[in-house]
Structure formats: C-alpha cells, structure tokens
Amino acid sequence: EDRLLSEPLGHPDFFNVKELFSLKDLFDARVHLGHKKGCRHRFMEPYIFGCRLGQDIIDLEQTAQHLQLALNFTAHVAYRKGIILFVSRNRQFCHLVESTARACGEYAHTRYWQGGLLTNAHVQLGPGVRLPDLLVFLSSLNNVFEPHVAIRDAAKMNIPTVGVVDTNCNPCLITYPVPGNDDSPAAVELYCKLFRMAIVRAKDKRRQREVFGELQ
Amino acid sequence: LRLIYTTAVAQRKNVAAAGPEKYTEAFIKKQIEEFNLGKRHLANMMGEDPETFTQEDIDKAIAYLFPSGLFDERARPMMKHPTEIFPEKRKIQWGEDGRPFHFLFYTGKPSYYSLMHETYGMLLNVQENQDQMSVQDFPPEKEKSKNLPGSRWLTKMELEEMLLENLSDHDYSRFIQLLQKMVALPYGADEEKYMKKFSKEIVSQLQKVVIEPLQYDERGVAFSTAEGQRKTARATVVVYDNGSGKITVNGVDALRYFPVLQDREQLMFPFQFLDRIEKHDMVCTVSGGGRSSQAGAIRLASAKALKSFVTEKEVELMRQAGLLTVDPRLRERKKPGQEGARRKFTWKKR
Numbered sequence: 001e002d003r004l005l006s007e008p009l010g011h012p013d014f015f016n017v018k019e020l021f022s023l024k025d026l027f028d029a030r031v032h033l034g035h036k037k038g039c040r041h042r043f044m045e046p047y048i049f050g051c052r053l054g055q056d057i058i059d060l061e062q063t064a065q066h067l068q069l070a071l072n073f074t075a076h077v078a079y080r081k082g083i084i085l086f087v088s089r090n091r092q093f094c095h096l097v098e099s100t101a102r103a104c105g106e107y108a109h110t111r112y113w114q115g116g117l118l119t120n121a122h123v124q125l126g127p128g129v130r131l132p133d134l135l136v137f138l139s140s141l142n143n144v145f146e147p148h149v150a151i152r153d154a155a156k157m158n159i160p161t162v163g164v165v166d167t168n169c170n171p172c173l174i175t176y177p178v179p180g181n182d183d184s185p186a187a188v189e190l191y192c193k194l195f196r197m198a199i200v201r202a203k204d205k206r207r208q209r210e211v212f213g214e215l216q
Numbered sequence: 217l218r219l220i221y222t223t224a225v226a227q228r229k230n231v232a233a234a235g236p237e238k239y240t241e242a243f244i245k246k247q248i249e250e251f252n253l254g255k256r257h258l259a260n261m262m263g264e265d266p267e268t269f270t271q272e273d274i275d276k277a278i279a280y281l282f283p284s285g286l287f288d289e290r291a292r293p294m295m296k297h298p299t300e301i302f303p304e305k306r307k308i309q310w311g312e313d314g315r316p317f318h319f320l321f322y323t324g325k326p327s328y329y330s331l332m333h334e335t336y337g338m339l340l341n342v343q344e345n346q347d348q349m350s351v352q353d354f355p356p357e358k359e360k361s362k363n364l365p366g367s368r369w370l371t372k373m374e375l376e377e378m379l380l381e382n383l384s385d386h387d388y389s390r391f392i393q394l395l396q397k398m399v400a401l402p403y404g405a406d407e408e409k410y411m412k413k414f415s416k417e418i419v420s421q422l423q424k425v426v427i428e429p430l431q432y433d434e435r436g437v438a439f440s441t442a443e444g445q446r447k448t449a450r451a452t453v454v455v456y457d458n459g460s461g462k463i464t465v466n467g468v469d470a471l472r473y474f475p476v477l478q479d480r481e482q483l484m485f486p487f488q489f490l491d492r493i494e495k496h497d498m499v500c501t502v503s504g505g506g507r508s509s510q511a512g513a514i515r516l517a518s519a520k521a522l523k524s525f526v527t528e529k530e531v532e533l534m535r536q537a538g539l540l541t542v543d544p545r546l547r548e549r550k551k552p553g554q555e556g557a558r559r560k561f562t563w564k565k566r
Contacts, residue, residue: 083315085322095340098333102319109322111329117322124324126238130314132322 004209008079015075015201017068020194023060026067029190031180032058034167044167047179056167058179070162070176071198074134077160078106078202082133085109086195087150090139093188097138100192104199107132109150113142118153137163138191139182140174147173164191238308247298254295271296304380327379328387335394338410342401349402367415369395374416425531425540430457430524440524444517446543449505451513455521459497461487465514466501479511486519486539490526512543 008014026032034040034048034056049059077084084106088097094110101108114124121129135154140163142148147170154161155173163174164182171177181187255274259266262277274295282293309326310316318326320333370378372388395414398407430438438457443450463470463483474480487493498518502510519539523531534540548557555561 081313095333095336098320099337105319107316107319107322109320111323111325114324117324125322126309130310130316 001213004206004213005080008076013068013072015072015079015198015205017071017075017198020071020197021064021067021190023064025190026060026063026180029186030184031063031187031190032060033181033184034058039168041168041170043171044165044169044179047165047171048167058167058181063178063180066176066178067180067194070178071194073160073176074136074162074195075198075202077134078104078199079206081206083107083130084134084136084199085132086136086138087113087148088138089113089142089148090182090188091143092185093138096188096192100196104196105203106199113149115149118150118157118159131157132159135159135161135163136195137161137174138188140165140169140171141182239302240308244298244302244307247302251295251298258295325381325383325387327381328383328391331379332391332394335391335398335410338407339394339398339401342398342403342407345404346401366419367417370414370416375414425523425535427523427528427531438525440521442517442520442523444513444515444520444542446512446516447505447509447546449502449509449513451500451502451510451517453498453500453514453517453521455518455525456497456499457495457525459495461494461496463498464500474507474511476507479507482508482511482515483518485515486522486534489534489537489539490522490530492522492525496522496525515539516542 032049034044036054037051037056038054040048040056047059047062049057051057074084084101084104086097086101086106086108088094088110090110097110098108116124118131121131135150137148137151140148140151145168151161151163151173160175161173162176163169163171163178164180165171165174165177166180166182169182171179180191255269256266258274258277259269261281262273264273278293278295284292286292309318309321316322318330320326320329323329369392372383372385375388375391376383395411398411403411428440430440432438433456439454441452441454443452445451465473470480470483474483483498484493487496500514500517502514504510505513516539519534523534523540526534531540550556553561
C-alpha cells in the first residue's frame with residue numbers, strides 16, 4: 001500500500017546501487033573512451049575530461065555520479081512495477097540488449113522504430129495499450145548518426161529517459177544522461193549487466209516486501 | 217502551457233482507425249466451454265452419443281435443423297470450434313496490469329523479430345562452435361549432407377501465415393539471408409531441426425507420373441493402351457511392339473485418313489523423338505473435333521502409351537518436350553456486342 005511505495009523514496013540510495021560498480025570497473029570496461037575531437041558535440045563539453053592524441057576522454061567521476069542516479073531511478077521504476085523499454089539501434093549489440101531485457105522480464109526495441117509508436121500508440125498497438133514508464137537508451141544515436149526519434153517522442157509523452165551519451169550525442173532531452181562509451185563491446189556488456197542487476201534487485205525487494213506485508 | 221491531463225471527451229478517439237475489436241483469453245475460454253456444452257445438447261437432440269459426436273456430424277445436424285438457401289457458404293448458420301471462428305491475431309496481447317506478454321511487443325512485429333532474435337542466437341552458437349573447433353585443431357568435419365536440392369525455403373506468404381503478421385519483402389529477404397548464412401557453416405542437430413521448420417520439400421514432377429506396365433496379347437506381342445484429347449477430339453490408341461510402323465485410324469490407313477502432311481507429322485512426332493519410327497504398330501479410334509485436333513489427340517495418346525515401353529529418363533525428356541501435357545486451349549465463346557471472341561465491330565467515327 002502507501003507505505004510500500006513511499007518508504008523507498010525517503011532514502012537517497014535505497015537499493016544500494018553504488019556497490020554494483022566502481023571507478024576501476026568503468027575504466028577496465030573502457031567507458032572513458034570517446035570519439036575523436038572532430039565528432040565532439042557542443043553540449044558534451046562539460047562531461048569531457050580532456051583530449052589525448054585527438055581522442056576525447058570522458059570524466060569518469062561525473063560518469064559515476066550520473067550512472068548512480070540513473071541506476072537508482074531505474075531501480076525505483078522497477079520497484080513500482082513500471083514498464084522499462086531498452087532501446088539501442090547499434091546492430092552489434094542488438095542481440096545482447098534483447099537477451100538482457102528478456103532476462104530482466106522487461107521489454108526491448110532494437111529494430112527500426114516506426115514513426116508513431118509512442119505518439120500514435122492507440123492506433124498502431126491497439127486501443128488501451130499501456131506505454132512504457134521508462135526508456136533506457138544503450139546508444140542514443142540511430143544508424144545515420146542522428147538522435148534517436150524515441151528521445152523526442154518520450155519527451156513529448158512525458159516518459160522519463162535514461163541514456164548512455166557518447167561524445168557525439170546530444171544529451172539535451174534525456175532526463176538521466178550517463179556520459180560514457182557506447183561503441184565498445186566491453187562497455188555495453190557492463191551497462192547491460194548493471195541495469196539487469198539493478199532491476200532484478202528492485203523486483204526481488206518488492207516481492208519480499210509484499211510477502212512481509214501479507215504476513216503482517 | 218499544454219494541458220496534459222484532459223478528459224476523455226476532449227481527446228477525440230478515432231474509433232474506426234483503432235481496427236477490429238480484440239478478444240481476451242478469458243472470453244475465448246468461455247466460448248470454448250459454451251461450444252462443448254452446445255455440442256452435447258445437439259447430440260442429445262439428434263439422438264446420437266455425445267462422446268462420439270464429430271465436427272462432420274455437427275455440420276450435418278446444423279444443416280438439417282437450419283436449412284438455408286443462401287448462396288454464400290459463409291452466410292449460412294455454422295457451429296464451429298471458437299479457435300476457427302475468432303482469428304488468432306485479434307487476441308489482446310497484454311495482461312490485466314497492462315504489461316504485454318511478449319518482450320518485443322513494442323516493436324510492432326513481435327513474432328517476426330523474436331524469430332530473427334532466435335535465429336541470430338543459433339547463428340552465434342554455430343560460429344562459436346566453429347571457433348572452438350578450429351582452436352582445438354580438430355580435423356575439419358566431413359562435408360555434411362546439406363539440404364538436398366529437393367528442398368526450398370518457405371515463401372513470404374507461408375512465412376506470413378506462420379507468424380500471423382504482415383511482413384515486407386525486405387524483412388523476408390533478411391530472414392532468408394540469415395538462414396542461408398547458417399547453412400554455409402558447420403551446424404549441429406539442433407540447428408538442423410530448427411531450420412527444417414522453414415524448409416519445404418519440392419516433390420519432383422516425375423514422381424507424380426504413373427507408368428503403367430505392359431500388357432501382352434495372345435500372340436505374345438507387348439502392347440499398351442492410352443487415351444488423349446485436344447479441343448473436342450477424343451482418341452484411344454493401342455501401340456503394339458515388334459511392328460513395322462503401320463498406323464490405322466478408325467479402320468483406315470493414316471495416309472488415307474490424314475491427307476495433309478502436317479497431321480501425319482504430328483502422328484509421327486512421339487516416335488521420331490524416341491527414335492522408334494519403324495518399331496511400333498498403332499491402332500487408333502478418334503472422334504470429335506477437326507482434322508488438326510484429331511491429329512493432336514492421337515499424338516498425346518500415343519506418347520502416353522509409349523511411356524510403358526521406355527526408360528524413366530526418356531519419360532522425363534518427353535515430359536519436358538511437352539509431349540505428355542494436355543493442351544488446355546479451347547474455343548473461346550463469342551460475346552454479345554462483338555463480332556467474335558475478340559474481334560469488335562468496325563468502329564465508325566460518325
């Protein structure tokens with residue numbers, strides 16, 4: 001009931017997301033590597049630590065903070081039984097992202113995004129659909145290196161977004177951007193693992209609390 | 217400031233664009249229960265045993281109790297199992313709390329994309345196996361018996377039927393490319409079973425052709441009978457072995473019956489094709505049609521009769537030459553307002 005839902009909101013880190021990763025893990029997974037300075041997006045400059053031999057390096061301390069916020073938010077959404085949709089248009093990781101979503105019990109969309117999927121959902125997906133409550137972008141660009149349409153559509157439909165933004169991405173409309181590498185397999189595997197663990201933890205806690213509530 | 221929380225009245229629902237109404241699982245289950253109850257009632261009414269009342273009996277009973285003279289079969293009263301009446305596509309895809317059942321529901325084509333996901337997973341497994349084999353330096357696997365040339369992949373229509381979704385040509389070609397990639401690599405038994413679901417056997421035409429055995433008459437000469445037709449002509453032919461090339465049509469010699477060279481050439485064609493011109497005797501009876509169609513009918517009949525004398529390869533050659541196919545062309549009727557079947561009346565400008 002109300003206590004079940006309002007109690008977690010009091011704590012700054014109810015699901016203890018900080019212990020899921022460390023700065024060293026991020027560094028080993030090559031999350032700090034960005035694109036070359038020619039591809040740099042203007043709005044990503046605050047998140048960039050520096051530039052080495054023409055390649056941008058992302059500030060991992062900021063990344064750690066943003067990632068902790070993002071994972072915390074995802075865990076809260078999963079605790080409140082929200083629908084989470086993983087989006088990534090990177091063909092290399094399409095299979096991985098879909099398997100992660102399936103493992104969590106959540107949903108994925110790593111294929112061609114049909115125009116009115118969110119904005120015209122009642123016509124395209126059927127009347128009375130429930131839209132996703134959170135969109136998680138593991139790569140916020142599409143195959144033509146433009147911002148994914150879903151970012152703008154989610155903003156239109158008031159759906160919060162969590163997204164991994166690389167140095168050539170636009171972090172503007174994403175609610176919880178996570179500056180980091182979205183092209184290395186090691187980095188993407190790390191993100192998938194972290195999101196999966198956060199969601200699974202949140203769901204387990206919810207189930208435990210419901211059982212305790214019933215017993216009392 | 218745009219209002220976010222508006223009443224249902226303010227948000228105009230495009231009722232027509234929403235598509236046909238969808239059914240829940242519970243609704244379908246209830247329909248099935250009602251159907252089974254109704255089946256038992258009907259069996260009792262007809263005085264039959266409720267346990268052994270089949271669908272055919274139901275159809276007959278309904279046709280008896282509710283006679284209908286309507287032309288269209290689909291408009292007549294029918295009683296069928298609900299799974300046949302309520303199409304699969306229309307079931308609602310999410311549960312009570314609103315969460316969709318399929319993890320790829322939000323893509324718009326869940327069954328197709330989950331098929332691609334599975335197939336790609338299999339392909340990755342196969343590639344991993346291949347890498348492991350090459351790392352462990354196993355001897356290269358013997359050439360496995362690949363899909364025999366007598367099989368083909370499913371067509372786009374068949375795949376659409378299987379998935380109950382509309383596909384585009386691009387989607388279909390992508391899927392076939394994936395399957396072809398997998399076939400090229402050394403795959404195992406699981407993958408073979410999976411791929412068999414998407415391949416169909418092509419039954420070669422030759423298996424359909426029935427070759428009758430030779431019959432022997434009193435003198436011990438082998439003969440074979442066959443029938444043929446062309447336009448309105450019907451011919452029956454008996455081909456005898458150990459002959460000298462004599463052809464008798466309706467009791468008369470072929471030279472007398474067919475004065476035109478073209479018709480006699482048509483008679484000769486099957487024998488000439490098989491290099492058996494002066495080895496067989498032929499006795500034919502033909503009726504109907506004109507001279508050309510009678511010749512064509514006898515040709516078809518003699519080719520069919522010769523099938524029994526000849527090897528299977530030569531039968532296949534004859535089939536490919538068109539000697540064994542019935543010519544389906546018939547006279548087209550004359551239409552009113554035109555002078556003939558196609559010819560229109562002379563058009564006068566004024």
